[in-house]
Amino acid sequence: MSPSILDNALGAVGNTPLIRLDKIAAREGLQLGKLEYTSAGGSVKDRIAKRMVEVAERDGLLKPGHSVVIEPTSGNTGIGLAMACAVKGYSVIITMPNKMSLEKEAALRALGAEVVRTPTEAAWDSPESHIGVAQRLQKEIPGGIILDQYRNVNNPLAHEFTTGPEIVEAVLGTPSTPSKPSSGKVDVLAAGAGTGGTITGLSRAIKKSHNPKAIIVGVDPVGSILALPDSLNVEGAGSQYIVEGIGYDFVPDVLSRETGIVDHWIKSTDEESFEAVRHLMRSEGLLVGGSSGSSLSGVLRWLKSKEGRTIAQTKGANVVVLLPDGIRNYMSKPWFLKMALEAEPSPLAKQISSILQPS
Numbered sequence: 001m002s003p004s005i006l007d008n009a010l011g012a013v014g015n016t017p018l019i020r021l022d023k024i025a026a027r028e029g030l031q032l033g034k035l036e037y038t039s040a041g042g043s044v045k046d047r048i049a050k051r052m053v054e055v056a057e058r059d060g061l062l063k064p065g066h067s068v069v070i071e072p073t074s075g076n077t078g079i080g081l082a083m084a085c086a087v088k089g090y091s092v093i094i095t096m097p098n099k100m101s102l103e104k105e106a107a108l109r110a111l112g113a114e115v116v117r118t119p120t121e122a123a124w125d126s127p128e129s130h131i132g133v134a135q136r137l138q139k140e141i142p143g144g145i146i147l148d149q150y151r152n153v154n155n156p157l158a159h160e161f162t163t164g165p166e167i168v169e170a171v172l173g174t175p176s177t178p179s180k181p182s183s184g185k186v187d188v189l190a191a192g193a194g195t196g197g198t199i200t201g202l203s204r205a206i207k208k209s210h211n212p213k214a215i216i217v218g219v220d221p222v223g224s225i226l227a228l229p230d231s232l233n234v235e236g237a238g239s240q241y242i243v244e245g246i247g248y249d250f251v252p253d254v255l256s257r258e259t260g261i262v263d264h265w266i267k268s269t270d271e272e273s274f275e276a277v278r279h280l281m282r283s284e285g286l287l288v289g290g291s292s293g294s295s296l297s298g299v300l301r302w303l304k305s306k307e308g309r310t311i312a313q314t315k316g317a318n319v320v321v322l323l324p325d326g327i328r329n330y331m332s333k334p335w336f337l338k339m340a341l342e343a344e345p346s347p348l349a350k351q352i353s354s355i356l357q358p359s
């Protein structure tokens with residue numbers, strides 16, 4: 001694409017790079033990462049925010065000077081909405097569980113949104129949850145509108161029309177060479193699920209109009225109930241997890257559970273997610289957030305299964321993992337600070353100490 005001047009921040013949503021993960025590929029059979037933190041608001045959810053706002057405007061549901069956009073979110077959809085509403089001049093209220101990072105709240109407030117925190121442990125259908133509080137506010141606030149990422153068809157459609165085609169076009173546009181062999185198609189796509197809009201839209205985009213035989217791997221944290229079969233969700237049922245943005249205690253309407261949308265579900269743990277984040281930073285130079293680690297560790301586990309091993313051993317198979325956001329959303333989180341600042345001193349660090357503080 002030739003450089004051009006964008007009209008506003010929304011022009012810098014999406015169009016994210018698909019990047020070779022060579023060091024991981026050499027050992028594990030996973031080739032490509034779709035890096036969503038390069039989107040203007042810093043996550044994959046910018047895409048749905050932009051689409052939900054634009055369609056609501058087109059349908060006359062959003063009225064300048066009157067509408068107040070209210071949305072329950074784990075933060076990233078909120079940031080996308082606050083960005084869109086800053087550009088377009090709507091007021092925004094974001095309801096968000098306490099566990100979500102201070103960085104997200106700060107970004108939201110900086111974009112002009114009001115933020116209401118809710119108890120993390122509140123069940124989704126209780127009046128205290130982020131969803132319940134948003135509904136209570138909408139009833140009372142004139143012009144209040146919930147675009148509702150859990151039910152809005154424009155959530156999966158944003159991925160069916162943008163994220164998915166971008167992946168397919170990048171794969172189709174990269175010729176196979178002896179040093180970088182390619183099957184010429186997307187063979188496996190792995191992504192985590194929160195609302196499920198990303199994985200549902202990606203699956204439709206890839207299977208309907210590109211490769212009906214592509215394998216879609218969904219990743220769901222232990223403690224959440226999105227995975228199928230349901231028996232996968234029994235271990236650790238109801239337990240809390242630290243990773244943000246994936247997993248729920250209900251199945252959102254936009255997560256399609258039709259056969260053939262998600263072919264395999266893998267449960268992820270915080271520990272392996274954070275280890276995978278470290279791996280992506282240290283070996284690939286990618287400053288990704290926690291749920292990117294969940295998706296990576298999940299698909300690497302799947303690649304060790306019987307079906308996965310066949311793919312991992314096929315030269316040129318294109319295995320893609322979606323990396324939803326970046327570490328700058330989580331810099332104050334204890335899990336990250338521990339990883340970044342409390343690591344064992346490296347030989348180089350010891351050398352520096354001995355030079356600067358000779359004993």
Ligand code: PMP
Nearest residue numbers: 076193194195196198245291324
């Ligand atoms: N990772 C992060 C960091 C997110 O914010 C979200 C959105 N909740 C997801 C993954 C999952 O995306 P989706 O809601 O489309 O399933």
